[in-house]
Amino acid sequence: MAEILPELLQAYLSLLTEKEKSPAFVQISKDGTILDFGGNLGNYNISGMEVGSYFGEQLVHLEGFLPVFDEPMILPSMMFEDGTYLDLHLLPGDDADFVLMIDATAEVKQRQLLQQKANELALLRTKASKLLDGEIGTGAAGELGVDVEGERKEVAILFANLRGFTQFSEQNDPKLVFKTLNSHLRLIVKMITEEAGFVDHIIGDTVTATFGLLPAKDTPVNQSVRSAMRILYEFRRLQGGGSESAEGLGIGISSGAVSYGMLGTESKRAFSAIGHRVNMAARLESQAWAGEILLDDNTFAALAGDLQGDFEEVTLDFRGAADAVTAYSCKQAKVQDWARWDL
Numbered sequence: 018m019a020e021i022l023p024e025l026l027q028a029y030l031s032l033l034t035e036k037e038k039s040p041a042f043v044q045i046s047k048d049g050t051i052l053d054f055g056g057n058l059g060n061y062n063i064s065g066m067e068v069g070s071y072f073g074e075q076l077v078h079l080e081g082f083l084p085v086f087d088e089p090m091i092l093p094s095m096m097f098e099d100g101t102y103l104d105l106h107l108l109p110g111d112d113a114d115f116v117l118m119i120d121a122t123a124e125v126k127q128r129q130l131l132q133q134k135a136n137e138l139a140l141l142r143t144k145a146s147k148l149l150d151g152e153i154g155t156g157a158a159g160e161l162g163v164d165v166e167g168e169r170k171e172v173a174i175l176f177a178n179l180r181g182f183t184q185f186s187e188q189n190d191p192k193l194v195f196k197t198l199n200s201h202l203r204l205i206v207k208m209i210t211e212e213a214g215f216v217d218h219i220i221g222d223t224v225t226a227t228f229g230l231l232p233a234k235d236t237p238v239n240q241s242v243r244s245a246m247r248i249l250y251e252f253r254r255l256q257g258g259g260s261e262s263a264e265g266l267g268i269g270i271s272s273g274a275v276s277y278g279m280l281g282t283e284s285k286r287a288f289s290a291i292g293h294r295v296n297m298a299a300r301l302e303s304q305a306w307a308g309e310i311l312l313d314d315n316t317f318a319a320l321a322g323d324l325q326g327d328f329e330e331v332t333l334d335f336r337g338a339a340d341a342v343t344a345y346s347c348k349q350a351k352v353q354d355w356a357r358w359d360l
Contacts, residue, residue, distance in 0.1 A: 167278030172229035173241035176302035181264030265307025
């Protein structure tokens with residue numbers, strides 16, 4: 018096995034370093050006189066350097082570090098006034114030292130970005146811990162009026178799914194996929210929270226929410242349906258803006274009594290609803306076309322009269338169900354006619 022790289026690889030690494038790292042050097046005698054220099058000194062705002070001059074006139078930041086004895090010294094990530102960073106390598110010689118400058122701006126910026134992301138993640142985890150951590154989660158549950166050990170609650174459950182997004186994610190760059198998905202999720206979550214809904218889960222391109230936990234001026238049914246209509250309305254506006262988007266949204270809503278509480282382990286806990294109404298909302302969402310809201314009969318019966326008029330009765334076939342299921346449909350085209358959603 019070769020102990021050194023082949024000449025071809027050495028040459029390649031040399032070209033790569035020269036292209037990406039903008040190396041430059043200054044050779045300085047032990048008494049501080051500049052003997053030679055070269056490379057991309059302009060990248061570090063160094064100009065007018067002369068052989069025979071004293072190094073401290075232009076390399077002030079190296080005062081006290083030269084001359085170098087015994088071992089090489091590295092001064093990492095030194096910042097210039099223009100915001101660039103460089104790594105300084107001080108290499109000792111018998112009669113003179115070499116100062117090697119290597120551009121480190123890209124690496125420093127990347128570290129700063131990663132640190133920023135880490136800080137943001139830590140902040141999100143801190144906020145999320147109110148819901149996920151056992152003891153703090155208990156306090157959050159109390160604020161919502163939920164018994165963490167579980168209880169029966171009369172609520173409305175909403176499922177919303179982005180149609181065609183799996184295919185979109187397979188055909189586009191991951192950065193575009195997440196940018197588009199996050200813009201859609203922000204819209205959905207905003208419409209839910211503005212109608213006093215509580216977002217239970219975001220799983221890929223699907224959002225589930227519960228209405229009836231937070232203090233509100235209207236019934237859980239009315240607010241869940243109003244939230245769904247606003248989602249469709251705003252989604253159409255997003256599509257009309259020319260930005261990348263999914264094909265549409267399918268939404269299912271069911272209401273009634275569910276078992277609600279904290280579900281999970283000590284390290285990860287979350288609010289969850291369990292019961293027939295949850296399953297019904299999921300099934301309705303799976304049957305909804307892009308741009309359609311489907312309600313079960315229980316939700317439609319409890320819906321305010323001014324909203325009932327926007328739905329029409331439909332019949333659905335559910336897998337595993339012996340009989341057809343009556344549901345109520347509202348299409349996006351009808352939503353677009355409502356000036357009242359332009360809030």
